[in-house]
Amino acid sequence: xxxxxxxxxxxxxxxxxxxxxxxxxxxxxxxxxxxxxxxxxxxxxxxxxxxxxxxxxxxxxxxxxxxxxxxxxxxxxxxxxxxxxxxxxxxxxxxxxxxxxxxxxxxxxxxxxxxxxxxxxxxxxxxxxxxxxxxxxxxxxxxxxxxxxxxxxxxxxxxxxxxxxxxxxxxxxxxxxxxxxxxxxxxxxxxxxxxxxxxxxxxxxxxxxxxxxxxxxxxxxxxxxxxxxxxxxxxxxxxxxxxxxxxxxxxxxxxxxxxxxxxxxxxxxxxxxxxxxxxxxxxxxxxxxxxxxxxxxxxxxxxxxxxxxxxxxxxxxxxxxxxxxxxxxxxxxxxxxxxxxxxxxxxxxxxxxxxxxxxxxxxxxxxxxxxxxxxxxxxxxxxxxxxxxxxxxxxxxxxxxxxxxxxxxxxxxxxxxxxxxxxxxx
Amino acid sequence: xxxxxxxxxxxxxxxxxxxxxxxxxxxxxxxxxxxxxxxxxxxxxxxxxxxxxxxxxxxxxxxxxxxxxxxxxxxxxxxxxxxxxxxxxxxxxxxxxxxxxxxxxxxxxxxxxxxxxxxxxxxxxxx
Numbered sequence: 427x428x429x430x431x432x433x434x435x436x437x438x439x440x441x442x443x444x445x446x447x448x449x450x451x452x453x454x455x456x457x458x459x460x461x462x463x464x465x466x467x468x469x470x471x472x473x474x475x476x477x478x479x480x481x482x483x484x485x486x487x488x489x490x491x492x493x494x495x496x497x498x499x500x501x502x503x504x505x506x507x508x509x510x511x512x513x514x515x516x517x518x519x520x521x522x523x524x525x526x527x528x529x530x531x532x533x534x535x536x537x538x539x540x541x542x543x544x545x546x547x548x549x550x551x552x553x554x555x556x557x558x559x560x561x562x563x564x565x566x567x568x569x570x571x572x573x574x575x576x577x578x579x580x581x582x583x584x585x586x587x588x589x590x591x592x593x594x595x596x597x598x599x600x601x602x603x604x605x606x607x608x609x610x611x612x613x614x615x616x617x618x619x620x621x622x623x624x625x626x627x628x629x630x631x632x633x634x635x636x637x638x639x640x641x642x643x644x645x646x647x648x649x650x651x652x653x654x655x656x657x658x659x660x661x662x663x664x665x666x667x668x669x670x671x672x673x674x675x676x677x678x679x680x681x682x683x684x685x686x687x688x689x690x691x692x693x694x695x696x697x698x699x700x701x702x703x704x705x706x707x708x709x710x711x712x713x714x715x716x717x718x719x720x721x722x723x724x725x726x727x728x729x730x731x732x733x734x735x736x737x738x739x740x741x742x743x744x745x746x747x748x749x750x751x752x753x754x755x756x757x758x759x760x761x762x763x764x765x766x767x768x769x770x771x772x773x774x775x776x777x778x779x780x781x782x783x784x785x786x787x788x789x790x791x792x793x794x795x796x797x798x799x800x801x802x803x804x805x806x807x808x809x810x811x812x813x814x815x816x817x818x819x820x821x822x823x824x825x826x827x828x829x830x831x832x833x834x835x836x837x838x839x840x841x842x843x844x845x846x847x848x849x850x851x852x
Numbered sequence: 853x854x855x856x857x858x859x860x861x862x863x864x865x866x867x868x869x870x871x872x873x874x875x876x877x878x879x880x881x882x883x884x885x886x887x888x889x890x891x892x893x894x895x896x897x898x899x900x901x902x903x904x905x906x907x908x909x910x911x912x913x914x915x916x917x918x919x920x921x922x923x924x925x926x927x928x929x930x931x932x933x934x935x936x937x938x939x940x941x942x943x944x945x946x947x948x949x950x951x952x953x954x955x956x957x958x959x960x961x962x963x964x965x966x967x968x969x970x971x972x973x974x975x976x977x978x979x
Contacts, residue, residue, distance in 0.1 A: 434943055438944055442944065486951075541891075568940075648893075652893035653891060706897075
């Protein structure tokens with residue numbers, strides 16, 4: 427193997443192994459920054475030794491052993507320091523052997539738990555959502571600082587600083603390094619799921635953009651979701667979120683038209699949907715429901731997405747079921763945006779007048795002032811109720827709020843379809 | 853990127869399932885490997901295929917369609933199983949295949965083929 431090939435192999439092996447390396451080391455050292463540093467040391471060692479010795483038969487175990495040795499050296503030195511400073515009279519050798527055993531036990535223990543714990547730490551609520559996302563992509567997904575910077579449309583130094591600061595914050599906050607239990611676990615898991623979905627949406631919102639790495643964020647988030655369900659198989663909301671992401675991602679190809687414009691769901695070419703992902707999404711949703719998680723925040727959203735996924739033609743969509751799911755979702759997660767989407771579903775199931783009635787209180791809601799989808803929905807309901815002049819005004823108002831050319835053109839086209847401009851008479 | 857990982861057939865695999873004890877060992881090893889793939893978020897789908905004696909081929913020639921019954925002769929070109937994986941790049945797929953337990957009794961091959969992605973079609977339109 428040429429040196430460059432070996433370098434590539436080392437880097438690939440490291441990418442596969444680094445999350446577990448860091449996870450195992452973090453459990454032992456209780457310092458995620460130090461753990462990452464030691465994992466990097468193991469990589470440097472592999473890069474210098476493998477070209478001479480050849481790639482070992484079990485490269486993952488080799489990296490683990492190298493990192494372990496570094497960790498033990500560190501602990502020994504730290505103990506010597508501690509002893510010098512505090513002059514503790516305990517037998518050093520005894521302590522040393524104990525440390526080695528502890529590290530062995532930590533690294534040989536169930537890797538799934540360590541990895542889950544690392545995800546909990548990376549998504550710790552003391553960190554801002556941006557910091558959590560950056561740290562998760564760095565430590566779990568193994569993205570480089572450069573890749574994260576590109577994905578979040580920011581600079582490399584900004585991301586590097588964000589990650590460094592996050593590690594410092596974790597250390598200063600004395601973040602707990604045990605897997606949270608009970609009530610605490612639910613809160614921490616919600617924080618993890620929020621971060622994964624934030625990463626997904628960052629990619630999903632950008633699919634019209636030119637940069638493919640941004641769309642790749644969806645794939646990274648899906649992969650994180652799959653890892654999470656793999657190592658936390660009893661968490662219904664992890665399956666709910668995975669289901670939601672798989673089903674939404676199944677439409678990535680179909681939701682962008684030839685000129686880069688967004689194609690609304692009913693008009694999408696369903697043959698372009700990724701039916702493998704829809705199948706995976708439906709499986710994950712079923713799993714969430716089996717775990718008594720049917721009324722979870724993500725499971726309900728996934729169930730709504732699944733209603734579309736189950737319909738092979740737009741006219742087969744079960745809107746009454748979707749409307750019911752929105753009502754349940756609004757009960758779990760009170761939000762005017764969810765109520766707006768629910769109004770759309772009710773209008774599809776029971777007619778535009780029902781939609782308009784549900785919209786009325788939302789139009790008085792301060793939080794939805796200037797919210798484009800509200801005006802677009804209003805335009806659509808009015809159009810379907812044959813109140814064209816009012817519909818036209820609503821679409822024009824929505825178009826004014828748009829900051830995206832393709833979207834604005836779409837809304838203006840809908841306005842034009844309402845007939846000639848004129849005074850609103852009704 | 854997504855890749856399809858094809859486990860190529862051998863004379864043995866074309867005969868059907870191996871003896872029970874050997875089969876149990878193989879399933880255990882493969883089960884562990886699949887578990888690793890799941891925990892790494894790599895696995896999308898996968899299964900083993902029955903020998904080609906259970907298969908059929910439909911030959912296309914213009915408007916003509918001819919159905920041919922298995923088994924098929926070119927054993928080493930046949931597929932005995934597959935996975936669909938989500939990986940970062942080809943190098944990652946290669947590394948995972950290296951870790952796969954030997955799927956066959958004798959020498960055998962596993963082939964990795966990347967799927968077409970959205971970006972490939974965009975390039976096509978630009979040509």
